[in-house]
Amino acid sequence: MIKKLNYIIFSILAIIISFILGYKGEIRNINVGQSNESRLNKSSTQVNNLEKNKIVYSNIEPDDKKENKIDLKKQNLIENIDENQLKSEVERIYNQRSAAFVSGDVSSLESLFDTSQRYGKWALEHEIKRVKYLNDWSNERNITFGKIASSVRIKKVYPRGNIIKMALQESYKFDYVYNNDDNSPINSFGVGIRHTTSLIKKNDKWVIYNDWYTDCFEDALRGYSNVAESILRMIPNIHNPNNAYETLSYSRPFYDREKAVAYADKYCGAAWGSSNNFKYNKKYSDYNGIGGDCSNFASQVLGDKEGGGMPIRGSWTPGSRAWSNADGLKNYLIGSGRGSVISVGTFKDLTKPSERLPNGAVGKLQLGDLVAYEKGRGNIDHFAIITGFDSHGYPLVNSHTTDRYHVPWDLGWGDAKIRFFLIHING
Structure with a gap:
């Protein structure tokens, strides 16, 4: 009887030990699987992050689950x-x-x-x-x-x-x-x-x-429509090179407009017309994908020695808010006196002739001046540099983020809420 009882106890213990050992192995296998899956997920996340750092994505991304069914x-x-x-x-x-x-x-x-x-x-x-x-x-x-x-x-x-x-x-x-x-x-x-x-x-x-x-047309697509009256009648030959803007008198000019335009043309990136193999100036950070690079580029045009040569000092240095943020740059230029506001308004406001400005406020723009684009009061969204005038004197701009080379200054900005700041650089 005792032998039989011992045999039963021994058998039960053997079953329990086998079950425990098997369960641990199963746990170990599950953990290994989880570790591999975790590593795969981590790798996938790194690849996705790399792609997003490389390219500016839309707010809506495709669902890749269907795409991963490989034939x-x-x-x-x-x-x-x-x-x-x-x-x-x-x-x-x-x-x-x-x-x-x-x-x-x-x-x-x-x-x-x-x-x-x-x-x-x-x-x-x-x-x-x-x-x-x-x-x-x-x-x-x-x-x-x-x-x-x-x-x-x-x-x-x-x-x-x-x-x-x-x-x-x-x-x-x-x-x-x-x-x-x-x-x-x-x-x-x-x-x-x-x-x-x-x-x-x-x-x-x-x-x-x-x-x-x-x-480049994003803002205009939100609510563009035909304008009833002929804009052509409202805009004659806009630019008159003899119509000089009244600037402060400097004994030593600190801003070279021709070099500023040459810099803007050379480093305008992926746009046709760029003369630097479609590349930005590697001396500076590229803020595409993390807020945009337009203000950073405008500051380079103004201040780089290869560009306008405006002295870089104080709060206006590469990477600072005054340098690379649109609101910061606008506030710095106006607050420091390095820039003066010619006029602020909608497209119609700025192109409407008056007795004082027969060609509208845009007729006061000169090479190397800036246009700031405001989306909602107090929110400067974009900067561009005046780099030329077409055969009718229409102001043309260069910019970064959506890279532009000698693009009509208002193209893509047709939303009714957009206001333009025309900023003359004093110097």
Whole structure:
């Protein structure tokens, strides 16, 4: 009886010990799995963060869960695509889209997008708005775009199943003429945009799956509409080089306007017209993706020795609020006396002729002066530098964030709430 009882006890103990050892092994395996999963998640987060530091994203990102369902055959096809071929495909799509800017025919755009899903539909709707806005803007000013061309530089490629995701820079070149001029010279300006674009193949043809980018027309698209009265009558030849702004008299001028413009042209980034291989000046931080680089660039134009040469001192130094923040720069220039406000107002306010200003307040702008763009009272959102005047004397600007080269000063800023500060640099 005792032997039998001992046998039963021993058997129970053996079962318990085996169960405990097996459970520990299972726990160990689970922990290993969790550790691997944690590492994978961490790696994925690092990659995503790297991409977001590389490119300015829209507020809405695609859901990548569906994209991660990889078809190996399609993946191999994607990986074998030559980068030059990929560049050609993107430029084909972008230039077909740009042709719609010229013709105004939006019916040709649908074939360029994957409208079977929401991101493609959103991208198509956005491009239609851009075409309509640019046509309205040009009609109001009695100008015609003759050619709009795009070239791209692909920075990164991320194959995702049957989708190719890319980080790229696009450089636009816009050519336009004034309709009422006999033998009007061709005016040109450039815009540089950073994209995160995805392509997918539909019916053996690459189309846009989604396209996220910083848009130079963004503010105007919120509520643009045709202006009833002719802006052309309101704006004659705006710029008169003999119409000098009344500045303070300095025995030693401290601001070189020609060098300021040359600097702005050289370092205007991804825009067509840039003369530094589409790159910013590496001496300075790049604030794209963390608030924008427009004020930082304006300060460089004013103060760098290669630029305007305005003495860098006091609270106005690289990286300071006065240097790199839009409100900070505006307040510094006006408060220090280095800048004077010519006028503040809407587009109509600043282009309306008066007895004192027959060409409107914009007629007082000189090369190297600044335009500050206010979105809501007390909120300066953007800065640009006057770098030229077109064949009708229309002020042209350079800027960063959405990189601009000799772009009409108000293009993309058509929202009724926008006010412009025209700032003359004293010196």
